[in-house]
Structures are given as structure tokens and as C-alpha cells.
Amino acid sequence: MxxxxxxxxxxxxxxxxxxxxxxxxxxxxxxxxxxxALDKSGQVIGARAGVLTxxxxxxxxxxxxxxxxxxxxSRSESRTTNExxxxxxxxxPELIAPNDSKSNFTSPTVSITWGLLTPSAWRNxxxxxxxxxxxxxxxxxxxxxxxxxxxxxxxxxxxxxxxxEVAEGSLQLSRDDERRVKAMFEVGSVSKSDLLxxxxxxxxxxxxxxxxxxxxxxxxxxLARQMxxxxxxxxxxxxxxxxxxxxxxxxxxxxxxGSKRPDLIAAEASLASARASHGAARLGRLPYVTAGGSxxxxxxxxxxxxxxxxxxxxxxxxxxxxxxxxxxxxxxDIFSLATVDARIASSKAALLNAQEQRDxxxxxxxxxxxxxxxxxxxxxxxQVAAQRGLESATENLKLTQEKYNVGSATILxxxxxxxxxxxxxxxxxxALAAIRVAEAQINRVRGxxx
Numbered sequence: 001m002x003x004x005x006x007x008x009x010x011x012x013x014x015x016x017x018x019x020x021x022x023x024x025x026x027x028x029x030x031x032x033x034x035x036x037a038l039d040k041s042g043q044v045i046g047a048r049a050g051v052l053t054x055x056x057x058x059x060x061x062x063x064x065x066x067x068x069x070x071x072x073x074s075r076s077e078s079r080t081t082n083e084x085x086x087x088x089x090x091x092x093p094e095l096i097a098p099n100d101s102k103s104n105f106t107s108p109t110v111s112i113t114w115g116l117l118t119p120s121a122w123r124n125x126x127x128x129x130x131x132x133x134x135x136x137x138x139x140x141x142x143x144x145x146x147x148x149x150x151x152x153x154x155x156x157x158x159x160x161x162x163x164x165e166v167a168e169g170s171l172q173l174s175r176d177d178e179r180r181v182k183a184m185f186e187v188g189s190v191s192k193s194d195l196l197x198x199x200x201x202x203x204x205x206x207x208x209x210x211x212x213x214x215x216x217x218x219x220x221x222x223l224a225r226q227m228x229x230x231x232x233x234x235x236x237x238x239x240x241x242x243x244x245x246x247x248x249x250x251x252x253x254x255x256x257x258g259s260k261r262p263d264l265i266a267a268e269a270s271l272a273s274a275r276a277s278h279g280a281a282r283l284g285r286l287p288y289v290t291a292g293g294s295x296x297x298x299x300x301x302x303x304x305x306x307x308x309x310x311x312x313x314x315x316x317x318x319x320x321x322x323x324x325x326x327x328x329x330x331x332x333d334i335f336s337l338a339t340v341d342a343r344i345a346s347s348k349a350a351l352l353n354a355q356e357q358r359d360x361x362x363x364x365x366x367x368x369x370x371x372x373x374x375x376x377x378x379x380x381x382x383q384v385a386a387q388r389g390l391e392s393a394t395e396n397l398k399l400t401q402e403k404y405n406v407g408s409a410t411i412l413x414x415x416x417x418x419x420x421x422x423x424x425x426x427x428x429x430x431a432l433a434a435i436r437v438a439e440a441q442i443n444r445v446r447g448x449x450x
Contacts, residue, residue, distance in 0.1 A: 029238045030154045030436070033227055037150040038143055040228030047135075047142040054128075054135035061128035064121035067114040077104040082308065097310075103303035107323075111294035116328070118288040123280030130273035137269060140262035144444050150226050151440035157219045158239050159433040163426055164212035167205065170422040174198075174205040177418070181411050194411060201415060241432035246439065248376065253446055254369045260447035264365070267358040274354040278347040284340040287332035296323040372445045376438035383431035386424065393417070393424040 038044055084098040115121050181198040184190045224231035258264065299320040306313050333340070400417040403409035 027236045027238045028234060030151050033154045033223065034147045034150050036229060037146050037227045041146045041150075041226065042228060043142050043146050044139070047139040051132075051135045051139055054132040058125075058128040058132045061121070061125040064115060064118065065125055067112050069110070069112050071108075071110045073106075073108050075104065075106045078102065098308040100306040100308060101304065103301060105299070105301045107296045107299045109294055109296040111292070113292040114290065116289045116291040118290070119286060120280045120283040120288070123276050123283055127273045127276035127280060130269045130276060134266045134269035134273060137262040137266035141266055144262065144447065146226070148440050148444040150223070152437050153219070153223045153226055154237070155241075155433040155436045157216070157223050157237050158241060159429055160212065160216040160219045161237065161239050162241070162429040162433075164209065164216050166422055166425045166429065167209040167212040169425075170418075171202070171205040171209045173418050173422075174202040177411065177415055178202045184411065190411060197412065198415065201419075241429070241436065244435075244439070246376070246380075248373050248442065250369060250373055253373065253442070254366055256446050257365060257369055261361075261365075261445075262447055264358075264361050267354070267361050271351075271354045271358045274347070274351040278344070278351045281340065281343040281347040284333070284343060285337065287330055289328065289330055291326075291328045293324070293326035295325075296320070299323060369445055372438070372442045376435070376442055379431060379434035379438045383428065383435055386428040386431040390421075390424040390428050393421040397421050 080101040082098050083096070083101065085096045178195075178198040178201070181190055181195050185192065185195045220234055220237070221231045224234050227234075301318045302315075303317070304313055304315045397414075397417040397420070400409050400414050404411070404414045
């Protein structure tokens with residue numbers, strides 16, 4: 001678009017009543033709407049929760065490969081009442097005098113278990129790392145999608161407001177024309193049919209204004225819903241629709257999208273995670289090695305034995321400075337191969353799905369970039385055409401008004417010229433809104449949320 005074209009655009013914006021200066025501090029801009037949505041949107045919150053879930057899975061996977069150390073302090077007590085019986089030594093029986101006994105045992109212990117050589121656990125850790133990475137990029141992709149959706153809806157609100165302003169101006173013109181035609185009908189200058197047509201146009205303009213105002217409310221409610229706020233607190237919306245001179249290189253945009261799109265990066269990470277999970281499931285068929293050990297310090301045992309016949313107590317205590325135990329085991333889940341096969345089949349299905357999703361994104365990337373550029377080009381060309389149409393409609397109305405004033409044009413021709421002008425204004429509003437939406441779509445395609 002040339003400099004002269006931009007100057008004409010600002011002139012047209014003035015005709016439409018669109019502000020070209022700064023707006024008040026309380027006015028909601030598209031950037032403000034996106035910022036609030038990225039903070040409060042349910043989609044973004046859900047994606048953040050997905051990141052936390054992926055972190056939990058990662059921590060759990062680390063637990064499968066790192067040693068597990070635990071400490072305990074145990075104390076036990078035992079009591080025996082009226083124990084009796086006999087023993088035999090070289091065939092000579094000897095009675096055991098009835099007795100009571102009690103003892104307690106205290107043992108501080110530190111134990112460790114470690115999957116020393118568990119290939120499936122290491123593959124699970126790799127899968128969890130990729131899954132956590134995928135979750136982070138999926139959050140970024142969700143933010144981009146939310147930003148695009150909110151910007152699109154924001155400009156739907158702006159478009160609805162501007163169309164309501166156009167409808168309000170059209171109603172005012174229709175009522176003025178109806179009063180003029182009615183006055184001319186009363187003096188016999190126009191027919192009854194002309195008066196009825198003017199009245200029909202007034203009624204249609206009134207209905208159009210009611211529908212336009214209702215559309216503003218509906219679009220504001222939808223915008224508030226996407227932002228995660230209440231519509232009553234939305235405030236005024238910045239209706240500035242300034243055309244910008246933007247050009248895009250399809251090859252450069254495609255290269256940027258291929259390297260920076262978070263959904264593509266997330267898909268690659270998800271595919272890597274699925275591959276690692278499938279490998280871990282397959283490794284579940286192999287034996288694995290575990291190690292474990294424990295050490296107890298300062299074990300103490302106190303005991304008392306009371307002879308019920310003589311009433312004599314025998315007491316004592318024992319202590320152990322250190323008790324070390326260790327083991328290394330080779331394990332093989334021979335009888336759970338069906339469970340392993342089930343995990344392999346499930347992980348294979350997840351791998352196929354992840355690969356198809358990645359391939360689909362890569363396959364459709366060029367088309368998506370091309371469509372975004374074409375949509376922006378179409379919106380820009382539509383804005384230029386709508387601007388020319390508005391200028392022509394404005395000039396046509398001016399000429400028709402002059403002809404009507406000297407009696408060489410009818411009231412119906414004047415009404416038609418007015419209708420054409422209102423239609424041209426509406427077309428320009430739609431084209432300007434489409435340009436801003438197309439810009440947001442291109443930012444989303446290239447991997448930007450702002």
C-alpha cells in the first residue's frame with residue numbers, strides 16, 4: 001500500500017468515526033485482552049496443570065533409577081507369662097521351672113535399595129524427560145492458540161460495534177428520508193408507493209440496529225468468556241482499526257514456522273517420548289539386577305526372666321555396635337510376560353498415534369502458512385477495494401443529493417445512494433477487521449503468541 005493509500009485510509013477512518021489517536025487508559029486493547037486471557041484462560045491453566053503432571057512423571061521415573069534410602073528407628077517389646085515345659089539331654093528329661101520373661105529391643109537402621117541394572121527403568125526416564133519437554137512446548141502452543149482465538153474474538157467485538165454505529169447512522173438517514181417523503185406526499189409530490197417504501201426502509205433500518213446492538217452484547221460475552229473474566233468488568237473496547245503495510249516472504253515464514261512452532265516441537269518431543277516408552281516396554285522382557293543393603297547402629301536388647309518357683313529375677317542386656325547386611329539379586333519376571341506384552345502393545349499404539357500427529361503437522365505446515373498469507377493478502381486487497389467503494393459511494397451520494405436538490409433525481413434514487421454508502425462503510429469495517437485477524441493468524445503460524 002502506498003503512502004497516498006495510507007493517507008486515504010486515515011481519511012476514511014475519520015469518515016467512519018474511528019479514532020486515530022490514543023485511547024483512554026481504561027480502554028481494553030487487543031494486547032490487554034490477550035494478556036488477561038493468557039493469565040486466566042481455562043485452556044492455559046489446563047496446560048499448566050499438564051506441565052506439573054509431566055514433572056510428577058519425571059520425578060517418578062527418577063525414582064526407578066536412583067537409590068532409595070530410608071531410615072528407621074524401631075523398638076519392640078515382648079512379654080511371656082508362666083512359661084513351663086521340659087528339655088531332654090541324652091535321653092534324661094529335665095523339667096523347666098515355670099517362669100515369666102519380658103524383653104525390649106531398640107534398633108536405629110538405615111537401608112538402601114537400588115535397581116542396579118534395570119534397562120527398562122532407564123528408558124522410562126528418557127521417555128519422562130521427553131514427555132516433560134513436550135508438556136512445556138504444548139503449554140506454549142496452547143498460549144498461541146488462545147492468543148489467536150482472543151484476538152479474533154476481540155476484532156469480532158470491534159466489528160460488531162462499528163457495524164452498530166453504521167446501522168445507527170442508517171436509521172437516522174432512513175427516518176429523515178421518511179419525514180421528507182411524508183411531507184412531499186402530503187403536498188402531492190410523490191406517490192403513496194414512495195411513502196410506503198420509505199417507511200419500509202425505516203423499519204428495516206430499525207430492525208438492523210436492534211440486531212447490531214444485540215450482536216455487540218453477544219460478542220462481548222464471548223470475548224469475556226475466552227478471557228476468563230466477567231463481561232460486566234470488560235470495560236470499553238478499543239475500536240481502532242488502523243491499516244498497516246505488511247508483506248510476508250512465504251519461504252522465510254515457512255522456515256521460521258518449522259523451527260519455532262511450539263506445537264511442532266512438542267510433537268517431536270512426544271514422538272521421542274513414545275519411542276522411549278515403547279523401548280522400555282520391550283526391555284521389560286529381560287532380567288534385571290537389583291541391590292540392597294542395611295546397616296543398624298547401637299542395637300540394644302534388655303531382658304528379664306523371673307523364676308515363678310523361687311521368685312528370683314534374672315536380668316541382662318545385650319548390645320550390637322553395627323549390623324551390616326547386603327544383597328545383590330538377579331530378577332526375571334518370567335510369569336508376567338503377558339503383562340509385559342500388554343504394555344508393549346499399548347506403547348506401540350501410542351507410538352503410532354504420536355508419529356501420525358507429528359507427520360500431520362509437518363505435512364500441513366506449508367499449506368497452513370500459504371493459507372495464512374493468502375488470507376492476509378485477500379483481506380488487504382478487500383480493504384483497498386472497500387475503500388475505493390466507500391469513496392465512490394460518498395461521491396455518488398453527493399452528486400445524487402445535488403441532483404435531487406435541483407429536481408433531476410427522485411427521492412428513491414437518493415435513498416439508494418444512501419444505502420450504497422452505508423453498505424460501503426460496512427464492507428470497509430469488515431475488511432479492516434479481517435486484516436487484523438489475518439495478522440494474528442500469521443503470528444500464530446510462525447509460533448508467536450503476541
